[in-house]
Amino acid sequence: MISWIFLTCVIFIISFLWKKRWLLYHAWKIPGPFSVPLLGSAFLLSATKNNFFDLIYRTLDSCRPVTKFWAGSQLYIVTTRPTHVEKILTSCLGKSPFYDNLGSVIKDSLLTLKVSLWKEHRKMINPSFNSKILNSFHDVFVKYSKEMVKFLNDADGSEQANLVSVIWEKTLDISLRPTTWYYSCHEASPCSCLTLFINVDFRIEEIFIERFHKFWLLIDFVWKLSSLHKEYQAACQTSHGIAEDIIAEEHKSCGTETRNTLLSESIQFSGDIIRNELFLPRLNTLNHSNQITRKEILEETSLMFVASSETTALTVNMVLTILGIYPDIQEKVFQELVSVLPTIEKDPTLKEISRLDYLDRVIKETLRLVPIVPFILRFTDEDIKCDSYVFPAGSNILVPIILLHRDPDVWPEPEKFNPDRFLPDEVAKRxxxxxxxxxxxxxxxxGLRYGMMLVKVMLATILRSFKVQTVDLKSWKDIEWEYLIMLKPKNSRLLFEKRTF
Structure with a gap:
């Protein structure tokens, strides 16, 4: 009996290695850390929540420009060469199986869909992010940015230790406006639901990362037996429930009488936009013609709420933190604001916001040093030749944006904050x-243009009214990071001093 079991195991291993022979052959030619059977190199990344991101960053930074590591039977190839990155991101559209660990919360969304379905969804959703739609919501961005100013005024200089959550709630509320017709036409939005959605989403991210750094939880049957899996499923159901409520509210507004009422109320919010151009009404219309399922709408909506609000909130908070660290740069931003927007009582127009070139460069330089999403993962189903390397079919390609943005061969003095890197002449060199x-x-x-537009409006509105100071931070290097899918500061405490014109 023992001999039969042994023989079966040997046959299984030989069969497994034979199927992966080309993967193993090309992987052997790429340098990488030590790995062991079954676990690969994953045990090297076992860390606590507090140092998980730092460990990954240091490990990858020491192995640039091209390296590999194994996580179980999955091969991950890492490259920081821009020429490689361009080839990967234009030819490898499939997402890595790594994202499957997100579970059901956004499994059928733009983030994780297989290429064929992703192309269909992207084509459906693109019209909701055209220039006409985005420009029509400029006034909404200004309105809610002014509410942030009111909140900071009411705080009266108090230290803001958790500003991300405050901004996140505002950006999530804003995201309902270009997403749905109903909330585009009404002042009210479900504030308690927004707070719950933020808390639940934060916990989903925490569990996702906890599963990754406790590598044994990546084994499905172990994961499904864990208490974290049960908590994760419950959190996903809560998140979906909130999105379902918003979809249901939107569905109610589809009736002729209700729609006509909303149309008359919508002018101040959405100008001359057409209802069916908006994200959720458009998907509902496509659902009626069986082009997209209700489940897919639910998951695209959940993704859109998170992607359009959390990334924006983190970017705004990060720029404010950077400007608090560098008061000379903050003063240049303020002088530009005074020049372009001399009257505090007058709301900035879309044209005026577009003239804030220095603020634009500050935002870009912030995202260079601190990209909110620091890594991209793709999966290749065919061999890709990059210089002397072959990235074999069946491998995961990891693009570490945070290392790419700090490559000393591309960025002189990469750890220095310098917005002038993004002057047109400098950009043309890279x-x-x-x-x-x-x-x-x-x-x-x-949502690239949506996010940048909202970030600029919100920052311009806040920085016209306040001078920002950091507490205990002398350099951006003093910031402690927490990686929960997105990069989040743990010790970003800010003070806001009212400005006078």
Whole structure:
């Protein structure tokens, strides 16, 4: 009996290695850390929540420009060469199986869909992010940015230790406006639900990362037996429940009488936009013609709420933190604001916001040093030749944006904060994939223009009213990071001093 079991195991191992022979052959030619059977190199990344991100960063930084590591039977290839990155992001549109660990919360969304379905969904959703739609919501961005100013005024200089959550709630509320018709036409939004959604989403991210750094939980049957899996499923159901409520509210507004009422109320919010151009009404219309399922709508909506609000909140908070650390740069931003927007009582127009070139460069330089999403993962189903390397079919390609943005061969003095790196003449000198905070190629972030527009409006509105100071931070290097899918500061405490014109 023992001999039969042994023989079966040997046959299984030989069969497994034979199927992966080309993967193993090309992987052998790529340098990488020590790995062991079954676990690969995953045990090297076992860490506590407090140092998980730092460990990954140091490990990858020591192995640039090209390295590999094994996580179980999955091969991960890491590259920081812009030419490689361009080839990968334009030819490898499939997402890594790593994202399957997100579970059901956004499994059928733009983030994780297989290429064929992703192309269909992207084509459906693209019209909701055209310039006409985005420009029509400028006034909404200004309105809610002024509410942030009111909140800070009411705080009266008090230290803001958890500003991300405050901004996140505002950006999530804003995201309902270009997403749905109903909330575009009404002042009210479900504030308690927004707070719950933020808390639940935060916990989902925590569990996702905890599963990754406790590598034994990546084994499905072990994961499904764990208490974290049960908590994760419950959190996903809560998140979906909130999205379902918003979808249901939108569905109610589809009736002729209700729609006409909303149309008359919508002018101050959405100008001359057409209802069916908005994200959720458009998907509901496509659902009626069986082009998209209700489950897919639910998951695209959940993704859109998180992607359009959390990334924006983190970016705004990070820029404010950087400006608090560098008061001379903050003063230049303020002088530009005074020049372009001399009257505090007058709301900034879309044209005026577009003239804030220095603020734009500050935002870009912040996202260079601190990309909110620091890594991209793709999966290749065919061999890809990059210089002397072959990235074999069946491998996961990891693009570490945070290392790409700090490559000393591309960025002189990479750890120095210098917004003038993004002057047109400087940009022209660099490879276009040396700076990719929103990814690159056809599978880039669909909300790129939406996010940048909202960030600029919110920052311009806040910085016209306040001077920002940091507490205990002398350099951006003093910031402690927590990686929960997105990069989040743990010790970003800010003070806001009212400005006088």
């Amino acid at each position: 490879h276009r994939c040396s700076y990719i905070p929103f990814s690159f190629g056809s599978r880039n972030c669909i």
